[in-house]
Amino acid sequence: MYKVLLLSISMVFILSAQQFEAYFDEASQRYQIPVNILKAVAFSETRGVHIINDEESHQSCIGIPHVYGIMGLRNDHWFGKSVDKASEITGFTPDQITSDERLNILAAAALLDFYAAERRINRNNIHNWKEVIESYSGIKQDAVKPLYSYEIFRVMKEGYISENLSIPVNQEIDLGIFPEYVKPGIDPVYIESEDYGPAVWDPSPNYTNGNISHQFSVVHTTQGGFAGSVSWLKNPAANASTHYIIRSSDGYIVQLVREQNRAWHVVCWNGYSLGVEHEGFVDNPAWYTDEMYIASANLFNHFSVRYNIPFNFNRIIGHNQWQNNAWRIWMQSNYPGIDPTCNTHTDPGIYWDWPFYMQLVSKDTTSPVITGYSPSVTGDSIWANQSIKITFSQRMKKSAAQSAFSITPQVSGVFSWENSGRTLVFKPTGLYQLGQLYQVSFDTSAVNYNNRKLLSGIEFSFVTRSTAPLNVLNTYPAVNQQGISNTVKLKVEFDTPLLTSSITGNIGLFNFSGEPVQIKNVVYSEVDGRGTVTFSPQSSLKFSSDYSIQVSSEIKNILGTSLGTSQNVQFRTADSIYVAGTLIDNFELIKNWKDPNFSGSTIGTDPNATTFTISNEEKYAGSASGKINYVFTGAGGVCRTFNADKPSIGSNSAETFGLWIYGDLSYNYLEYWFYYNASSNVIVKADTLNWTGWKWVEVPVSSITGSGDKLFHSIVIKQSPTGATSGAVYVDNAIRRNPALTDAEEHSLSSVPAEYILHQNFPNPFNPETIIRFSLSENTVVELSVYDILGKKVATLADNVYYDKGNYSLRFSISDHGLSSGIYFYRLKTDRFTAYKKMTIIK
Known part of the structure; x- marks a missing residue:
């Protein structure tokens, strides 16, 4: 009985993991749209990422109108009102379409159905959808429309796999239906650019004739898709342009403004700078492909050679270079007539790999070396599922590096890459043999992207473990722990890696009557040889109620050892709390909240992994919340998320100020920072992050020293001596209230x-x-x-x-x-x- 009940619970997790697939299937069946067209549109528009309905975020330096949701719907005067049109067809409200992933996909399918019916196409022929897809794009120029549909047909032909999208290869798709000028590697007859041979000339009306001094070359990110950006930059009303724009998937280049003329891309730097837009969004590194880096680097090398622009970070810059204080000082000394702070955009963002890019631009001849590897221990100490990692000093060509790797005895496995393409990871698809000696070899045939060979190879060996017991190390909640959030994320940590096939049916959540509680978001992870299972209740638990985590004795580690004794961890949820007061921020929009890297107070963090976003993953109220991701790189790290609006919370000492916080069990410190007298800072420790789920965390206004109104300006996660080095915290509904005046009845x-x-x-x-x-x-x-x-x-x-x-x-x-x-x-x-x-x- 116990195992059958738990098995039914685990099925909820399986369905949850396939939710996006279900959304696409539902839309396909309801509106008779080929499912891979829907997925390919999602790939082309957003790479399968649901972009939250937020007028403040995702702002483009070229001013291209905002896209909504995973399907990139629009509501503007250039591309059209596809959100409103879909609302009219489906009956969903515009807010629902722009905020809900499922309804966004259904709305896009309804639009495609409308255009297909309007043209009375034969839906069984995939090639008949070309003009339908082009109508969906909202692009006005006939010559630009095929750029949009080509990308969708190309990804359907070649296939694509990511966390949310799986598009199978379809060799029956004929890309010959497209004009040659939209394709990479096109015949020179279609190339009309007089400045740079590999680019296609497609002029924009937005430029200033002549009068440019080629002192800088500037990297931009479009904050939109390639075809839509080309269309927008050819729009006279856009009042923006760039010299070149590069497609993410293959490095295809369009030139819009001659190099002898001023493009309108960097305000007061226009007269001194060549500009290149790169397709994508700054907060999603999936857009920054190797093909794009290579094509862009070749173009910037052309700039440097032709105009004598040095290969350094003072002259080859991002649009965000104004944030670099050292560069501003250098500019004041070398170019006192140019205001280094006249720009405010932050592209290409934290995910642009500048060391790799400059290596390509300068054609650096430095050879790569191996800087580390694992496992690097001897003796019977390696788990039977452990990954093998080899780290290099530079990005390596993936196919060449993977061919240079071998392991004896031979093991089936898959390759992946970490550390921005500098660490090769080999993960066995099964398990190594127990108690077996393995020899790893990596030879010098591996090359970097400048085709420089590895200076020397490496050989190392390891022996797998043959036996190990299995124990539960700790749980959250702990045994008999009280006051647990009713939205808790539960955690069970083991002292050895688990046999993943044994998890299903052997871990579950039960109420005080012994009835199973449905769960979701079951995740298994391994760190330092310890296996951890986390999961959440499908719905909020009841307040002031008893529950238990049950772990069956049948769960096993990867060596086949069973737990032996079942574990029963009882806990009790917190009492209900009702919060009424003045809402300061509901975190539905990013507004003027800044990325942690914006603040000079943020120290000791990985800038690529430490971010603030608006997320719909966890939310206390509404459709979204703020999400703070952080990674500390040493001791004493500080992650400060700053709100430039600095809302006032008054000065009434009888009141409190707080937020709903979804904790991450990191045991780091949570602080709220305030100003008084407009700029005098006060730090108030709010709590220690020793919980998971939503919790109301408030501080008395009287604890904020200083006179006058208090201005709330930052949420800070400070690394504690025993705290985790990484985590994610959600924040929602900042509220000022007077607890004495909140006259709420008691409730269950x-x-x-x-x-x-x-x-x-x-x-x-x-x-x-x-x-x-x-x-x-x-x-x-x-x-x-x-x-x-x-x-x-x-x-x-x-x-x-x-x-x-x-x-x-x-x-x-x-x-x-x-x-x-x-x-x-x-x-x-x-x-x-x-x-x-x-x-x-x-x-």
């Missing part, structure tokens, strides 16, 4: 209302006071006001105050408002609900 989870209700006041009639009760079925902002019989507002009990879902009661006293006898009306208003009730005052 089952009492949370299913609908909005404004109850009749009691007593009624009344004098001198009455109680007004209301029920909220979701977290929302509330206005509760009183009106006289003529409709004049005479009292406000809640003026746009944020409340969690729940049941509330507020006291209303006539003495506070000087009201006379008579009939009055009170109104409850939220963004989804409005209701009135009548009450009578008697004297």
